[in-house]
Amino acid sequence: MIRFKSIISRIVILHVVAVVITSIFMSLALSWLLNYATNNIHNKAMQEQAVSVGEHLTARSDGDLELDLPLDLLGLYSQPYGRYLYAVIDDRGRVLFSSLKDHAALFPADSESADVEFLQQRRGDATVSGASIKKTVGDKTVWIQAGEDLANRDVLIDDIVADFYRNVGWITLPILLVLLIADIAIFRRALRPLRQASEIARDIGPTRTDLRLPTEEIPREVRPLVLAVNQALDRLEEGFRIQRDFTADAAHELRTPLSILRTRLDILEDQQVGRALRQDVEGMAHIISQLLEIAELDAFVIDPFEKADLRSVAAEVAEFVAPLALAQNKDVALLGAAEPVWVKGNPEMLSRAIRNLAENAINHTAPGTTVEFVVEENGTVSILDRGPGIAEDERNLIFQRFWRRDRRKAGSTGLGLSIVQRIAELHSATITVENRSRAGARFSLKFSLLHL
Ligand SMILES: Nc1ncnc2c1ncn2[C@@H]1O[C@H](COP(=O)(O)OP(=O)(O)OP(=O)(O)O)[C@@H](O)[C@H]1O
Ligand SMILES: [Mg+2]
Structure with a gap:
């Protein structure tokens, strides 16, 4: 059994088979009908000829019958013409008149026969x-027979039938072609909504679980599949939601014991131990807040009409992280655009992304150097530091969740850049990482400008 991968080729091939079979059956049926119809016409004509011969039969005064055919009928039945024949037979089977040379009957006489009968007989x-x-x-009953030599007629019918086959053959081909073209056009049309649905399906992923395939224009035959896929997506989304909620709930739940731990540490007798433990607790608190942020971001759907002033967001972050920098004998500076830079996006999310980049820069920049925030009019914000920079082979790794160069470093979870990447994704922003000419890294985020 041949297996067709494409519905169109399946339909086209089955249609070709159907058309060929139909045209064969149709021509057989039509030629049978043609035969039947010509037979009927022939029979009727023969009956009429017998009647018209009968009209010229008269009874003489002595009781015998007389046949006096007019000239045109005599011509019709003449032997040279040879196509039409007649004979008149009486009730004893005697041939009274006949157009045949041997004065014979056309058909065997049958006194039991009905008023009209159609017969066939081989003669030579x-x-x-x-x-x-x-x-x-x-007072006499006679049978008048009229017949035709079939050799003449069959030639005619054979011609018609043969002609007919030839014509049917020629007509079938264009019909087939038109049908195939129509098939392909109809199918392409019918499948268009499926192609559109496939395009939407391509965007569905862990970060876009809210998308569903459109069902309105989907052909009814395929709709159950599309509906089932949508229901499967519903269940997957629910599963994702449960996972996210679990992470968020777990992080929330951890906050309470952590704050209890903090207060306990505050009243600890040995303040030196207390200080060390407090640093560990802060590290844990940081991990928990990063986890919460990740869980939140996974569920976050951005409002396409939201806007943010990149310059003021960067300024706020710079202000927020300045104490952290100063505490490590580092500095922050805000450079670039003097006017607001309006971009499409959620200000809170932009702030989180810039803050994570800034914290990284402050953590890695060398003491005594300055971390620069540069906002450009084209919607780009860059954070520049004077640290070790990012090696070429680490540029993809740094964005993976939980990846960090130094696993022993306290308070480093390796989640910061994955948060930045997710926010960039949500905003269709691009991230670029490069090393500065003298030491240091430059992280840039380019957002879409809002056209006011
Ligand atoms: N500006 C930078 N200079 C040099 N290395 C960096 C810089 N930013 C990030 N990295 C490297 O990339 C790793 C991953 O950064 P990421 O922000 O994801 O995590 P983290 O800073 O370790 O932890 P978190 O941000 O969750 O507190 C860091 O641990 C660090 O090794
Ligand atoms: Mg970080």
Whole structure:
């Protein structure tokens, strides 16, 4: 069994088979009908000929019958013409009149026969087909037979049938072609909504679980599949939601014991131990807040009409992280655009992204150097530091969740840049990482400008 991968080729091939079978059956049926119809016409004509011969039969005064055919009928039945024949037979089977040379009957006489009968008889190498009618002339009952030599007629019908086959053959081909073209057009049209649905399906992923395939224009035959896929997506989204909620709930739940731990540490007798433990607790608190942020971001759907002033967001972050920098003998500076830079996006999310980049820069920049925030009019914000920079082979790794160069470093979870990447994704922003000419890294985020 051949397996068709494409519905269109399946339909096209089945249609070709159907058309070929139909055209064969149709021509057989039509030629049968043609035969039937010509037979009917022939029979009727023969009956009429017998009747018209009968009209010229008269009874003489001595009781015998007389046949006086007019000239045109005599011509019709003349032997040279040879196509039409007649004979008149009486109730004893005697041939009274006949157009045949041997004065014979066309068909065997049958006194039991009905008023009209259609008969066929072989005569030598010809087949005579015709009608026999019963008629009473004077006090005599006679049978008038009229027939035609079929050799003449069949030639005609054979011609018609042969012609017909040839024509059907020629007509079938263009019909087939038109049908195939129509098939392909219809199918392409019918499948268009499926192609559109496939395009939407391509965007569905862990970060876009809210998308569903459109069902309105989907052909009814395929709709159950699309509906089932949508229901499967519902269940997957629910699963994702449960996972996210679990992370968020777990992080929330951890906050309470942590704050209890903090207060306990505050009243600890040995303040030196207390200080060390407090640093560990802060590290844990940081991990928990990063986890919460990740869980939140996974569920976050951005409002396409939201806007943010990149410059003021960067300024706020710079202000927020300045104490952290100062505490490590580092500095922050805000450079670039003097006017607000409006971009499409959620200000809170932008702030989180910039803050994570800034914290990284402050953590890695060398003491005594300055971390620069540069906002450009084209919607780009860059954070520049004077640290070790990012090696070429680490540029993809740094964005992975939990990846960090130094695993022993306290308070480093390796989640910061994955948060930045997710926020960039949500905003269709691009991230670029490069090393500065002298030491240091430069992280840039480019957002879409809002056209006011
Ligand atoms: N500006 C930078 N200079 C040099 N290395 C960096 C810089 N930013 C990030 N890295 C490297 O990339 C790793 C991953 O950074 P990421 O922000 O994801 O995590 P983290 O800073 O370790 O932890 P978190 O941000 O969750 O507190 C860091 O641990 C660090 O090794
Ligand atoms: Mg970080």
